Amino acid sequence: VVDDDRAIRWVLERALAQPDLAVECVDRADRVLERLLANPPDVLVTDIRMPGLDGLDLMARVREAHPELPVIVMTASSG
Numbered sequence: 001v002v003d004d005d006r007a008i009r010w011v012l013e014r015a016l017a018q019p020d021l022a023v024e025c026v027d028r029a030d031r032v033l034e035r036l037l038a039n040p041p042d043v044l045v046t047d048i049r050m051p052g053l054d055g056l057d058l059m060a061r062v063r064e065a066h067p068e069l070p071v072i073v074m075t076a077s078s079g
Contacts, residue, residue, distance in 0.1 A: 001025040002017045002058065003033060003047040008076060012045065015073040029058040 001012045007044045009025040024041070026032045030052040035044065037043065044062060046055035053061075059071045 002027075002029050002044075002050070002055065004028060004050040004075075005047070005076065006018065008047070016045075022039045029053040029055065033058065033061060036062050037065050040069050043070045043072065045072045048073055 001007055001016070001023050002046055003009050003012070003025070006027070007019055009027070013023050029046065030076065033053065036058075040062065044059070048055040055073050055075075059073060064067060065068050
C-alpha cells in the first residue's frame with residue numbers, strides 16, 4: 001500500500017491483514033520504487049495524488065518491468 005495519508009494506510013493495513021497475507025505500507029512512491037521494481041509484491045495498492053512520484057507514474061513504471069502485476073489505484077479526493 002502506497003499512500004501519503006497515515007490514516008488511510010492504517011485503515012488499509014488493518015482491513016487487508018490476514019494470517020497468510022503480509023501487508024506493507026509506505027508513505028511515498030519515490031521511496032519504494034526501486035524495491036518494487038526489484039522485488040514486486042503480489043498486488044500493488046496506490047493512491048493517485050502524493051508528493052513526489054504520483055500513483056499513476058508509479059503504476060506506469062512498475063508495469064513496464066512487471067506487466068502482470070495487479071495494480072489498484074485509488075483516491076480519496078473529494079472535488
